[in-house]
Every structure is written in C-alpha cells, then in structure tokens.
Amino acid sequence: MSNPQHLQYSEDHEWLTAAEDGVSTIGITAHAANALGDIVYVQLPEVGDTVTAGETCGELESTKSVSDLFSPASGEVVEVNSDVVDDPAKVNAEPFDGAWLFKVKLSEEPAGLMSADEYTKLTNG
Amino acid sequence: MSSPRLTALDALHRALGATMTDFAGWDMPLRYGSEREEHLAVRTKAGLFDLSHMGEITVSGPQAGEMLDHALVGFVSALGVLRARYTMICREDGGILDDLIVYRLAESEFMVVANASNAQLVLDELTARAAGFDAEVRDDRDAYALIAVQGPEANGILGSLTDADLAGLKYYAILPATVAGKDVLLARTGYTGEDGFEIFSAPAVAEHLWQALTEAGADRGLVPCGLSCRDTLRLEAGMPLYGHELSTDLTPFDAGLGRVVRFDKTTNDGAFVGRKALEAAAANAETNPPRVLVGLVSEGKRVPRAEYAVVSADGTPIGRITSGAPSPTLGKPIAIAYVDAAHAAPGTAVAVDVRGKHEPVEVVALPFYKRAR
Known part of the structure; x- marks a missing residue:
C-alpha cells in the first residue's frame, strides 16, 4: 500500500492531514499496521484530552505485541473514531482512510514531519 | 550474534512475501498475511508450515531404547516400532530441560525431536548420557527439513500425493512413505489441536514437497502458515511451550504433566536421570500442590x-x-x-x-x- 501524497508522516509511523479550520486528522501508516500484524485492541485518547507531539496518547495491541500510540502533533482532541475501537481489524484493512484514529485542534504548527516520499524512503531503507 | 540460519524453504517464504522473524537462531516465517486468517484456515481447512528449525537427533544401536529410558523420563523402550511418544528430558534435580517427541523408527533406531532453542543442549545431554550404553547419538538437524500440513483437510490433501495407508497411520505414529515421488518419514503428529501430518524429508526435496502440497491443497483452502498462528493454535489446544509453561525451574509435576514420568520403567533397574528428585516432586504434588x-x-x-x-x-x-x-x-x-x-x-x-x-x-x-x- 503506497503512502498517500497529501499526508504528512512522523518517525513514529503516524500520518496527519493538512489542517482544515485548524483541525488535523491522525492515523497510523500501512507500514506500521503491517509491522504490528492483526490489531485486536485500540485505546484512543478521549475528546477534550490535550495531546503533545511525540508523546504517547493511546495503545495498539496486536496478536503478538502492545505498542504505544504517539501523537504527531500537539493540541486538543476534538473527535475520535469509535469504529476502530469496535473493530480494530479496520486499522489493518484501511489505515489511511476509514481507520483514522482521532482529530486534533492544533495548538501549534506541526514540526519535524516528513513528506510521503521521505517517509517511503525511510520505511524502505 | 552470528547471522540467522535459513531453512531449505527460505526462498519460497520470501517469494510468498512472508514476514520473517528470528526464532532460536533461525530466520523463520512469522506470518504470510493475516495470522488470524492463517489460524482459522488450520481450524476449518488446512495450513502448511515450515518447521525445519526443529532439532532431529537419531539414537541407534542395540541399547538405544535402554539408553533413552535412562536419559529421558519416558518408558521409551516400551514404544512399538513406528509409534511416537511425547516425553521430556530432565536434570538430576527434576527440572525440565526440554519436551520432546520420540519416534521409534526401527527396533534399534529412534528419532528424538527437540525444540530448536534446546536442540544443542539436548544433543549434548544425550551424548553425555549415552556413556556406558551400546548406542550412538547422531546430530541429524541438517539431515531433515520438516513440513507440517495441519487441519481437517490435511488427510485429503496428503492422500492425493501418496499411496501410503493414511487411514492406518494412527495419531502419534510414523511411516516411511513416498509423497509426491519423494521418500519421506510421514508422522501423524502436530502442535495445533487438529488432525495433521509432519513430513520429515531431505532438505533438497523440501521445495518440491512444499509446491506439491500447495498445488494439491489449492482447491481445499490450504494456506501457508507462520509461527505466529502456530503459537495461538497450540495455546487454544492447551499445549505447553518450552520457555513459557516449561522451564528448568519446574518439574513435569509442577506443569501438570506428571503422567509423562514413568516410574514403572523396568529397564536399568528402573533408574533414570532425575528419578529421585521426581519422586519427591510427585509426592509433593499429592500432599502440597504447587501452583x-x-x-x-x-x-x-x-x-x-x-x-x-x-x-x-x-x-x-x-x-x-x-x-x-x-x-x-x-x-x-x-x-x-x-x-x-x-x-x-x-x-x-x-x-x-x-x-x-x-x-x-x-x-x-x-x-x-x-x-x-
């Protein structure tokens, strides 16, 4: 699965949309979902929570492991995707669209993120 | 850390896009796609596994059975020819060194299959414990590839590739057979909780066997399966895994598997490595059950x-x-x-x-x- 050009990417394998009215949507990449294997449990931050770029804000469990979910940007959580909590396998099936994880009202401009090409290079390297 | 060992099927795994993992020094397929789907295929149809990392050790000679009775906790010499038994090798203090399957290939020839992580240790222990017996212990790890086909469709898939009497091959039995034109040792054993077979072959013919099984299984739902689903399959079936449920800190009685310890052995005057400690462990399990x-x-x-x-x-x-x-x-x-x-x-x-x-x-x-x- 190729990395969509319109997204920005973090070293922790999250993606982020360009802000609309100051709000960005966040998810994990296909590369991350594939590395984890079948995802069986997703714990997301709650609406109203403040998240900080590079800090853990949730958890992803697969058959084999437990991984922290990091936020690629700082701000306030304004919406979470309850579909992926109910059906964690969705993260494996459609990581870049239906399985977005949460939306953040940005408190500052995201920094240190990569373009699709840069992220592809990182994960193929 | 030396580079990982590759099985004879390594190129096939990579061509299939497997996610590989280091397992006991071997580069093994963890999963090919979804481990959940691989698991369900074994429960409902069939799965194909590369288990070539398992450690085969051949023990032969006039006193091979007596030697294994001394070295292991089981009553190996009582095993019928072409039958198999689940058993363990313990330390003198009763601690479990490994769990094993022993196949009796002939009157005076046995194949011991150890976990990959313990194979060298088991080989060394068996070699040491063979002292004084007219028996030879041979490292056959490189002599065999091991492919398993497991699941309700396994019998039909294998049946289309062999004239061997599969109906007559009982659970925990083994048979020299020809599969897809190649000489193999065909065992009705597994680690999944399903019916199935384990096929020991020369590494040189493993690719041919894998491809033949893949083709024979194509319309029966056979999929390649990695170690990840093997672990969840054995877990559901309640089968112990060395390093998890079994360790040197535990005796077979601690693990609820005291039945594998055969105090009724008649060979070597009933003596075997660990007997004294295991008798104490058995008594303790009766009066003061451990965890x-x-x-x-x-x-x-x-x-x-x-x-x-x-x-x-x-x-x-x-x-x-x-x-x-x-x-x-x-x-x-x-x-x-x-x-x-x-x-x-x-x-x-x-x-x-x-x-x-x-x-x-x-x-x-x-x-x-x-x-x-």
Missing part, C-alpha cells in the same frame, strides 16, 4: 500476556501468566497461567494486571479448544 497450570478467559479486549501478574478479587498476587493471546476461535483473549491451588478451580473469578489495570478473567479447564472427532 497449578490453568486457563484464563477474558470478556474484555485487552490481552493478558506472558509475565503479567494474576491477582485475586482483592488484588493479592496469586500467579503469573505464561502465554496469552487473542483467541481467533473463541473470539476473546485467552491465557495460560500458573496460579495458587486455592484459586485454580474452573469458574473462579480472578483478574490480570494489564499494565496497571486489573482486567477480570475467569479460570477455565484446559484446553480451550478440542476438535470434534
């Missing part, structure tokens, strides 16, 4: 994993998880744990400390899954 190996089922979504603490309703630590995973068959998280005997009765409500949060679980009898026969 008991039990199953745990969770109604939540979080997975109780190895090394997590098991706690009682009031939060007191009462045990430790040895293996845990989301069960594809049950659709809920399951685990195997050692818990204090007072909390081991099926139906007991306990909890697991999942990273600081106590998740309620119920004690159940093992196994979690038993196939319909």
